[in-house]
Amino acid sequence: MLNLSNRRLTQVAKKESWGETHKGIKFMLILYIGFKNLKMGRMRTLLTIGGVSLGIGIITFLLCIGFGVQKMIVTEVTKNNPLDVIDVNNGNLDNFISLNDESIEKIENLDGVKKVERRVNTGGKVMYGESQTDVVVYGANQEYIELARVSYRLTNGNFSNGENKVLISDRLANLLGFSDPMEAVGKTIKYNIALTKEVSSTVTEEKVSNDNETEIVGIVTGDEGVFIYIPFDVARDNFGIDLAQNGKVVVGDMAKFDTVKLQLEQLGFLTESINELIKDIDSFFTTVRAVLVIFGIIIMSISVMGMLNTLSISLLQRTKEIGILKALGTRRFDIFKMFIIESIIISFIGGAIGLLGGYGLSIAVNYLLMYLGKRAGVELFYFVYMPSYFVVAVVGFIFFLGVATGIMPAFRAAKIHALEALRYE
Amino acid sequence: MELKQNEIDILNCPLDYKAVKGSGCVRSNDVVVRVENLKKQFVLGGNTIQILKGINLDIVRGEFVILMGPSGCGKSTLLHIVYGLESPTEGLVYVDSESIWEHTKNWRAYFRNQFIGFIPQQPFWIKSLSVLENVAIPGFVNGRGYRESVERGYRALEVVGMKDWAHYRPFDLSGGQQQKVAFARSLLLNPKFIIADEPTGNLDQKSGVQLMELIKKFNDLFDITVLMVTHNPEQVSFATRVVKMVDGVIQNNTTDAAEMESIKQDA
Numbered sequence: 244m245l246n247l248s249n250r251r252l253t254q255v256a257k258k259e260s261w262g263e264t265h266k267g268i269k270f271m272l273i274l275y276i277g278f279k280n281l282k283m284g285r286m287r288t289l290l291t292i293g294g295v296s297l298g299i300g301i302i303t304f305l306l307c308i309g310f311g312v313q314k315m316i317v318t319e320v321t322k323n324n325p326l327d328v329i330d331v332n333n334g335n336l337d338n339f340i341s342l343n344d345e346s347i348e349k350i351e352n353l354d355g356v357k358k359v360e361r362r363v364n365t366g367g368k369v370m371y372g373e374s375q376t377d378v379v380v381y382g383a384n385q386e387y388i389e390l391a392r393v394s395y396r397l398t399n400g401n402f403s404n405g406e407n408k409v410l411i412s413d414r415l416a417n418l419l420g421f422s423d424p425m426e427a428v429g430k431t432i433k434y435n436i437a438l439t440k441e442v443s444s445t446v447t448e449e450k451v452s453n454d455n456e457t458e459i460v461g462i463v464t465g466d467e468g469v470f471i472y473i474p475f476d477v478a479r480d481n482f483g484i485d486l487a488q489n490g491k492v493v494v495g496d497m498a499k500f501d502t503v504k505l506q507l508e509q510l511g512f513l514t515e516s517i518n519e520l521i522k523d524i525d526s527f528f529t530t531v532r533a534v535l536v537i538f539g540i541i542i543m544s545i546s547v548m549g550m551l552n553t554l555s556i557s558l559l560q561r562t563k564e565i566g567i568l569k570a571l572g573t574r575r576f577d578i579f580k581m582f583i584i585e586s587i588i589i590s591f592i593g594g595a596i597g598l599l600g601g602y603g604l605s606i607a608v609n610y611l612l613m614y615l616g617k618r619a620g621v622e623l624f625y626f627v628y629m630p631s632y633f634v635v636a637v638v639g640f641i642f643f644l645g646v647a648t649g650i651m652p653a654f655r656a657a658k659i660h661a662l663e664a665l666r667y668e
Numbered sequence: 669m670e671l672k673q674n675e676i677d678i679l680n681c682p683l684d685y686k687a688v689k690g691s692g693c694v695r696s697n698d699v700v701v702r703v704e705n706l707k708k709q710f711v712l713g714g715n716t717i718q719i720l721k722g723i724n725l726d727i728v729r730g731e732f733v734i735l736m737g738p739s740g741c742g743k744s745t746l747l748h749i750v751y752g753l754e755s756p757t758e759g760l761v762y763v764d765s766e767s768i769w770e771h772t773k774n775w776r777a778y779f780r781n782q783f784i785g786f787i788p789q790q791p792f793w794i795k796s797l798s799v800l801e802n803v804a805i806p807g808f809v810n811g812r813g814y815r816e817s818v819e820r821g822y823r824a825l826e827v828v829g830m831k832d833w834a835h836y837r838p839f840d841l842s843g844g845q846q847q848k849v850a851f852a853r854s855l856l857l858n859p860k861f862i863i864a865d866e867p868t869g870n871l872d873q874k875s876g877v878q879l880m881e882l883i884k885k886f887n888d889l890f891d892i893t894v895l896m897v898t899h900n901p902e903q904v905s906f907a908t909r910v911v912k913m914v915d916g917v918i919q920n921n922t923t924d925a926a927e928m929e930s931i932k933q934d935a
Contacts, residue, residue, distance in 0.1 A: 572781025
């Protein structure tokens with residue numbers, strides 16, 4: 244029975260409880276209806292998805308190649324140059340400073356420095372049987388050779404710091420008469436070196452050392468130079484060499500890398516590090532990527548307009564559907580979700596196809612170039628690379644794209660009055 | 669017979685009982701809709717047009733009320749206000765003691781979904797869904813799962829004799845069939861009453877009569893209150909009350925058979 248005297252109290256109590264019971268359409272059903280609606284306008288949906296996938300695909304294709312070429316260059320550059328090493332040279336003629344025990348101790352005492360290795364280089368002559376040839380003689384310990392990533396092959400024996408054993412370049416082995424450089428390993432050669440003021444503090448005038456005998460224990464590969472590596476300890480003990488021209492300073496704490504580099508320059512050394520080159524490379528590719536992103540934004544703008552067009556037409560065509568849904572009690576927020584989810588579905592499907600398609604296309608182009616290069620006798624590398632953060636960024640972007648393009652039609656759909664929608668022609 | 673509140677189902681109540689939300693299957697003749705001093709005005713091109721000029725109306729549970737009158741007399745506006753779609757300028761509408769225009773929009777959405785069955789003049793459908801899924805929409809809207817809603821939808825189609833068309837697309841059906849399906853959709857959540865806005869307006873005479881007989885059958889069997897707008901005087905014979913409106917006011921409100929016949933003749 245209608246109880247008018249009590250109805251105010253009843254209403255206040257019921258207002259809250261009734262409202263809470265309207266749960267709204269389940270998410271999975273909104274998703275289901277969304278897919279059904281997209282399937283209904285199949286051609287339009289496919290064209291819109293195509294537009295999005297084309298946009299994302301072109302961006303992915305260009306950036307995968309951009310990232311890949313950058314990575315390839317950085318890898319090549321850092322292959323022989325560790326990032327935590329500063330190369331030091333003994334200054335120019337106006338400010339000459341040698342890498343002797345004293346200066347090395349100073350460097351080692353700098354905050355952040357882990358260790359210092361040095362290399363002396365001078366001229367010399369190598370003799371084997373009837374053959375003899377002028378060579379560059381490097382004096383360096385094993386640690387320096389490893390830091391410099393010098394590539395060499397050993398059969399037996401070892402290049403160690405104290406022993407009188409040497410490494411020679413494969414070109415030198417050829418010049419000494421070994422067609423296969425590895426045949427030189429184990430052979431005994433004679434050599435002498437030029438002693439100058441630049442390499443020894445005890446020398447007063449330039450001279451050539453006596454001939455020394457030594458055993459070849461390994462071949463340095465991948466270098467066209469004609470040279471020989473003798474252990475620095477041997478150069479010091481046998482020839483009195485105590486001054487080096489090149490050093491490698493290993494920085495233990497990368498946060499102090501720039502400070503250490505500055506302090507080395509203040510000591511009078513010339514410094515070089517691969518970090519600067521990498522910064523230049525990164526800076527260049529950041530500019531390239533920025534250009535690609537601008538290019539991509541222009542393409543995506545076209546896709547976005549396509550999506551907006553599709554969703555707006557869909558909204559107009561379905562105005563009566565919105566009207567009946569509202570008349571049957573659908574909440575405004577559920578209508579909003581329906582449209583925004585359709586937009587996100589289009590965006591995600593298009594984005595996924597674009598991402599995979601763009602990546603796949605860049606790999607295909609890479610392999611095609613490698614194949615054509617091989618036929619032309621040029622070795623080309625694999626240079627496609629898609630960093631994981633790029634994938635995350637693209638997923639985030641396509642979600643944003645879905646929401647951004649869907650929000651206006653969704654808002655309009657949610658706002659429209661049920662009766663106006665039912666009367667819409 | 670006692671049923672728990674949540675188990676109440678219009679299709680399960682005994683013939684001499686009726687389903688009432690929150691009360692189970694009950695027998696009563698209480699007022700289900702009360703309209704008090706209802707006024708509505710529109711502003712069109714700077715002119716204020718008074719559509720409803722103080723309507724007072726009580727509808728008792730189980731009645732089949734037909735609203736008649738010339739075009740522009742305000743009958744559809746009254747119907748939409750009672751349904752919770754169009755707001756009144758003044759006055760109150762109570763449905764089972766709830767003053768529906770004192771609640772929020774979301775509350776009225778819930779109210780329409782849970783307590784009222786709606787049959788519009790044209791059947792409006794979600795084109796991408798099947799007949800069965802369209803009938804199940806009030807269930808979806810209510811937060812019920814797909815399976816449960818579709819099962820109820822199938823039963824509703826069964827009782828209006830349309831189960832064989834469940835998996836068709838709505839627009840593959842004839843106008844009369846579509847209105848039967850719209851009626852099935854209105855029954856899905858056991859409504860307190862059914863609001864019909866010229867449901868036979870677009871049908872041929874035979875289909876119109878079939879639909880009216882179907883609605884009347886459910887009105888008789890389950891005591892569902894029906895509030896219907898029509899232009900067709902022949903349909904007065906289905907009514908238990910006829911309300912004739914002219915120029916925004918009720919000219920005649922009668923349950924008397926002779927008076928109803930007189931209104932039919934005059935129309």
